[in-house]
Amino acid sequence: MKNLTSAYRGALLGLACGDALGAPVEFRRRDSFEPLTGMSSGGCWNLEAGQWTDDTSLALCLARSLVEKQGFCAKDQMQRYWRWYSEGYMSCTGDCFDIGNATHRALARFNLSDDPWAGDTNPSMSGNGALMRLAPAVLAAHGQQTLIWRWVIDSTRTTHASPDCIxxxxxxxxxxxxxxxxxxxxxxxxxxxxxxxxxSTAIQRILNGEYLHLKREHLGDGFYVIEALENALWACWQGEDLESTLLLAANLGGDADTVAAIAGQLAGAAYGEEQLPKAWLKKLAWRKDITDLADALLALSQQLEAA
Ligand SMILES: [Mg+2]
Known part of the structure; x- marks a missing residue:
C-alpha cells in the first residue's frame, strides 16, 4: 500500500523543486550552460536558490482554492490567479514576475467578463501553462474517477482550452x-x-510511448504542451531516482523550470517526499506551506471519497 502522505507531499514539493531547479536556465538553449547539479541562483528572473516561479505559484493558488472551497470552484481559482498576477499572491518573491501568454490573455478576459472559462480554444494556443499546475486537481479528486476527469478538464480550460492542452x-x-x-x-x-x-491527435505520440526511445538531442524546447509532457516523461523514464530525474529535466534547458515542474509532480509522487534531496528542501522557499497544502489536499480527497 502506497504511503499517500509521502506521495502527495512528493508531488507538490517535487513540482516546486523542479521549478526552482530549472528557473536559472529557463529560456537557455540546451547545452549552452554549465549543467545544473543542484539549487542555484540567477537566471533571467534573478532568483535566489530555492525560489520558484509561476508554475508553483499557480499550483499553490489552485491547491489553496480546492482546500478552502472544499472542492472545485472555477471562479475562485481564477480570482486567485488574478490576485497572483495583480498583487503577487502566492509568489515567493511577493510579485508576479513572469506570466505565460495564454494565462495572461485568459486573466484579462476573466477580468472583463467575470467568466472563469476564459481559456482560448485555438489550437495555436497550446502552451504548457495549465499542465504545469495540474497536480492539485488530481490529488484532490484521487479515488473518484469521474471527478478526476471533470476537474482535470475544468482546471485546464480556465486558462488553456485547446484540444492539445486538454x-x-x-x-x-x-x-x-x-x-x-x-x-x-x-x-x-x-x-x-x-x-x-x-x-489522430498530437497526443498520440505520447500514447505510443515514443518518449521511451527518443534521444535527448531530439527533444523539443518544451514550450508546446505536448513537448513539455514528452520531455518530462522522458526524464522520468531516464532518471534513476528523484534527484537524477529532476536534474535531467532541468538540464534540457528551454522551458526548463516547467518541464522539471511537470516531471517533479510525477516523480515526486512516485518516489515520495523522502527521496527529495535534503539540500534542496533546505533551500526550497515555502517548504512548510507546500507540505501543509499537500496534507490538506489528502484530507480533502479522503473526505470526498467518504461522502
Ligand atoms: Mg515558470
Missing part, C-alpha cells in the same frame, strides 16, 4: 493518478494509454 492534461492526470494508486512508475510509463482519446 489531451495532455488527461493523459498526464491518468499517469499521475495510476502512480498514486500504487502502480510502479516504470510500468505506467511503458503503458501510458488513456482510453477515449481521439487517435
Amino acid at each position: 489531451d495532455a492534461a488527461l493523459v498526464f492526470a491518468n499517469i499521475l493518478d495510476r502512480v498514486i494508486s500504487g502502480e510502479s512508475l516504470r510500468s505506467v510509463l511503458m503503458n501510458p494509454e488513456h482510453p477515449g482519446l481521439p487517435k
